[in-house]
Amino acid sequence: MMSSMSNKIEMYLKVMLDRASNGVIEVQRSELADIFDCVPSQINYVLGTRFTPAHGYKVESRRGGGGFLRIIRLNFEPDTDFQHLFEEIIGEELSQNQGEGLIERLFQEGVLTKREKLILKQICSMSFFNRLGLEDQEFLRAKIIQAALATVMREDL
Amino acid sequence: MMSSMSNKIEMYLKVMLDRASNGVIEVQRSELADIFDCVPSQINYVLGTRFTPAHGYKVESRRGGGGFLRIIRLNFEPDTDFQHLFEEIIGEELSQNQGEGLIERLFQEGVLTKREKLILKQICSMSFFNRLGLEDQEFLRAKIIQAALATVMREDL
DNA sequence: GATAATAAGGTCAGTAATGGTCAGGGGTGA
DNA sequence: TCACCCCTGACCATTACTGACCTTATTATC
Numbered sequence: 001m002m003s004s005m006s007n008k009i010e011m012y013l014k015v016m017l018d019r020a021s022n023g024v025i026e027v028q029r030s031e032l033a034d035i036f037d038c039v040p041s042q043i044n045y046v047l048g049t050r051f052t053p054a055h056g057y058k059v060e061s062r063r064g065g066g067g068f069l070r071i072i073r074l075n076f077e078p079d080t081d082f083q084h085l086f087e088e089i090i091g092e093e094l095s096q097n098q099g100e101g102l103i104e105r106l107f108q109e110g111v112l113t114k115r116e117k118l119i120l121k122q123i124c125s126m127s128f129f130n131r132l133g134l135e136d137q138e139f140l141r142a143k144i145i146q147a148a149l150a151t152v153m154r155e156d157l
Numbered sequence: 158m159m160s161s162m163s164n165k166i167e168m169y170l171k172v173m174l175d176r177a178s179n180g181v182i183e184v185q186r187s188e189l190a191d192i193f194d195c196v197p198s199q200i201n202y203v204l205g206t207r208f209t210p211a212h213g214y215k216v217e218s219r220r221g222g223g224g225f226l227r228i229i230r231l232n233f234e235p236d237t238d239f240q241h242l243f244e245e246i247i248g249e250e251l252s253q254n255q256g257e258g259l260i261e262r263l264f265q266e267g268v269l270t271k272r273e274k275l276i277l278k279q280i281c282s283m284s285f286f287n288r289l290g291l292e293d294q295e296f297l298r299a300k301i302i303q304a305a306l307a308t309v310m311r312e313d314l
Numbered sequence: 315g316a317t318a319a320t321a322a323g324g325t326c327a328g329t330a331a332t333g334g335t336c337a338g339g340g341g342t343g344a
Numbered sequence: 345t346c347a348c349c350c351c352t353g354a355c356c357a358t359t360a361c362t363g364a365c366c367t368t369a370t371t372a373t374c
Contacts, residue, residue: 004223006360029323039362044324049359064369067322097359115309116273122304123280127334128297130357140285147279157272163350186333196352201334206349221359224332 009036009046013071023073029061032069043069054094055101056108076109086149093138094145099124102145111152120148166193166203170228180230180312186218189226200226210307211243231310239310246303250295256281259302268309277305 009032016025033040051057051071060070076082094102100121107117123144129137160168166189173182190197208214208228213235217227233239251259257278264274280301286294 004360007223030321040323041325041363042361045360061323062369063321063323063367065321065371067369069323113270113272115270115314116276118308118311118314119273119276119305122308123301126300126304128300131293136288143283143285144280147283148276151275151279152272154275157275161350187331197333198335198353199351202351218333219359220331220333220357222331223360224358226333 005036005038005042006046006049009038009043010050012036013046013051017071017073023075024070026068026070028067029069047071049097050101052098052101054098054105056105076105078109078111082111082149082153086146086153092142093135094141095138096125096141099141099145106145106149112148116148116152120145162193162195162199163203163206166195166200167207169193170203170208174228174230180232181227183225183227185224186226204228209243209247210303210310211240211247213240215307215311230312231307232312232314233310243303243306246299246306249299250292251298251302252295253282253298256298256302263302263306268306273305273309277302 012035013025013027016027017023029040029043032043036042047059047069051059053074056074056076058072058074060072062068103112103117103120103124106112107114112120124141129140132140169192170182170184173184174180186197186200189200193199204216204226208216210231213231213233215229215231217229219225246259260269260274260277260281263269264271269277281298286297289297
């Protein structure tokens with residue numbers, strides 16, 4: 001059930017982003033918290049767990065009077081970002097949440113098919129990972145996505 | 158002889174699955190335990206003994222607030238090659254050669270696309286594996302192929 | 315200008331709400 | 345007796361939510 005408050009807030013923001021022509025929206029944290037009847041810091045929780053760079057979003061903000069949150073959907077330029085992603089983001093370590101976010105994003109961008117997305121998500125969430133230390137888990141996730149990307153990037157397919 | 162509680166829970170879930178249009182249901186463990194007046198862990202027992210890939214089902218879950226169990230029916234009949242395949246590789250360990258052979262076979266049988274085959278081979282030959290002991294390596298390979306196979310057989314794809 | 319008041323948003327530790335695991339007890343039939 | 349289910353409960357792991365306290369920007373006042 002996708003019905004936790006965090007999920008609702010996430011969907012609400014994504015609908016707003018879809019409606020915005022340029023993939024950028026600005027909202028006020030306190031106003032959003034009012035709409036969903038939650039504490040303001042819950043908004044930060046949602047942003048921190050669902051709108052990270054790995055998920056394909058960037059968040060900017062400003063405090064004080066006239067403050068705001070600006071959520072930017074990063075657009076994916078296949079020719080440049082693909083290579084960039086492969087080399088830089090994925091060389092690091094990925095939490096499960098970030099890994100799934102990245103896989104989902106690659107699907108949204110048409111890089112992976114739905115089946116491939118589900119296979120990779122499944123592999124990245126295998127219980128086997130629990131045997132490993134946290135660092136190894138995150139490294140392995142990164143390597144798995146990297147391996148998949150390396151294959152998908154091949155030109156002879 | 159009275160049907161055991163596990164049998165009742167099993168039937169209940171299978172009726173729900175029949176009613177669901179796409180062979181997928183989501184339930185809450187604690188809610189189900191409440192309905193049958195049993196401890197929550199009994200639900201895990203039922204899932205672990207009756208809803209495995211070898212039985213033609215796959216279970217995904219999420220912990221924490223808003224958590225759930227998702228039961229997915231797989232798209233193959235009992236007593237077919239696929240069932241035997243699952244039984245074969247469950248709990249087994251696969252050398253790199255065996256792993257690649259199995260992946261190749263699944264491709265030949267039309268279960269995996271060419272891209273999926275290459276992705277899985279790439280993953281199974283990652284250098285990361287060298288950090289692990291031989292036993293872990295082989296176990297991980299088996300788990301990866303199981304995960305991919307179970308995913309690809311989902312009814313809702 | 316300098317300063318105080320006001321109006322945002324940020325952080326983090328703690329609590330609540332889920333599901334997972336495992337060792338063990340209790341039947342039941344061969 | 346022994347093997348095999350079924351069932352339980354204590355303890356663990358993960359995700360969601362809250363509130364107290366902190367930082368920064370703008371605006372009003374002197």
